Amino acid sequence: MDGARVEVFAPDGIGEIPAGTDLAVVAAPFVVEGDVVVVTSKVVSKAEGRVVAGDREQAIVDETVRVVARRGPTSIVETRLGVVMAAAGVDASNVAPGFLVLLPVDPDASARRIREGIAAATGHNVAVIVSDTAGRAWRHGQTDLALGVAGLHPLESFDGAVDSYGNPLAVTAPAVADELAGIAEVVTGKLGGRPLTVVRGLAGRVLPPTEHGPGARVLVREAGTDMFGLGTREAVTAAVAGHDQHLFGAPATVEDLLRALNACGLSARSRPDGVEVAASADARLSLLAFAHGWQVHAEQSGDSATTLVRLS
């Protein structure tokens, strides 16, 4: 039968991975030319000695660049890698009690090392993904995603492509590395002691041996370009505090600003020198402007009208 076909398998019997283990040697017996090898970040961390004794809460603080949202015991943070996940990827499961597994320091570099090691050991050109587990906005449950990638474009670009009717495609960049990490999670399971998965049948997507591609970093959206760079409460707190304006992104269009003002019952119109609001400048108007990358123009504002101008 014609079509596209891949095979995904996770070998048993790999067992515990002590610090100093060469994961390329572990993977080598299972791969052939053109495979994609998915290794859990847990195992990469163990092999790289990123297991520490210590206090989980303190480790989370140490690994956190920025708190994105927090409710009670749950904190969603930006890690040093730029990846947003719960508890900064600090994990106390599948490790001896009292110990913690931290994320690999540079998972793209880890993926490159494993890829090069497999090539050296076997002569086979493969791609390597270092995977981890994360929750999502809007949806229950967790999926595995790519924390490190070598030898594969993490985002497959269809920008400019058209369908068979000549329409431009709405989806321009499937995150294939995340999708491959996901199927590895399904096949390995969380309890099976299978730290390694091989995806066979995607040789056409594996880059030449000398090209590692841009790495999983291209999957990370910078906070300032993200509409969800803060939780709902944290966005209001940041606006009230007057902090972190860059997290709200580039200045809003006039249309978007007018829409927000109208939602607050404020009558407003666009003028050549800015947006004029039929209200005196007050705290609420300042907050709205702040969150939209605009500000009150003090000289052109009075008791009955306020002019907002874009933050430069």
Add this chain to the structure above:
Amino acid sequence: MDGARVEVFAPDGIGEIPAGTDLAVVAAPFVVEGDVVVVTSKVVSKAEGRVVAGDREQAIVDETVRVVARRGPTSIVETRLGVVMAAAGVDASNVAPGFLVLLPVDPDASARRIREGIAAATGHNVAVIVSDTAGRAWRHGQTDLALGVAGLHPLESFDGAVDSYGNPLAVTAPAVADELAGIAEVVTGKLGGRPLTVVRGLAGRVLPPTEHGPGARVLVREAGTDMFGLGTREAVTAAVAGHDQHLFGAPATVEDLLRALNACGLSARSRPDGVEVAASADARLSLLAFAHGWQVHAEQSGDSATTLVRLS
């Protein structure tokens, strides 16, 4: 070699799917007992006659329950299904110019119908996933996810499970249906005309023929329990407008409220009757309280101190 293994294939030659097509009949020649069949929502919509001529902007408005975030031409919305995605899933690709594909009315029901149809046509017990493509917070690119599911638990629960060291597992619910939709996307590609993918090797996860499971609806997080139920700007706008308080979730803990107040430079302390802030009640304090599910207690507040109490 021992281990876990699945095979994923997407047959060629299925061709265009006219309205009225029985997708179970289309899938039947490719499946065996225990398969998981992934069908794109695009094809389900076409088979179910959800292709309409019309204006894309108007169709998006019609399919939208709630705007989650909007910047310029991009709007992220909650669809009638509760799923958060760009443009309400209204798609103008892979359809004749001037026409639009709307999401299936009830993708869980579509999945059940296809599953039952396959059983009737072949005698094989399979699971069916109706997939669609969506962007994510924090990460570039899109992944496919499960819009409808029958015959499989969309969330595999490890709640209460322990690892080989006896530690509780941090990840309690892998969203396997989303991960399976993802690998189907990788195998089919966006341009290949392969609307159908079969995942073979997960028979242990396929439910008995009489059980369809809870459907993809269990993957949808209700907005009020989501820390990201509004974009950053929309959260500020909602607070200023005094709208949509439920989207900020259940009242914050005292600790979380104190943290937010402190971030705004406000000195506050917990008291038996609420949280006392060393400041007069002003618009900013009201907004902070609103976003955290608290409010100003007017009778116990004065010029130098304000008492906040939980919204009941």
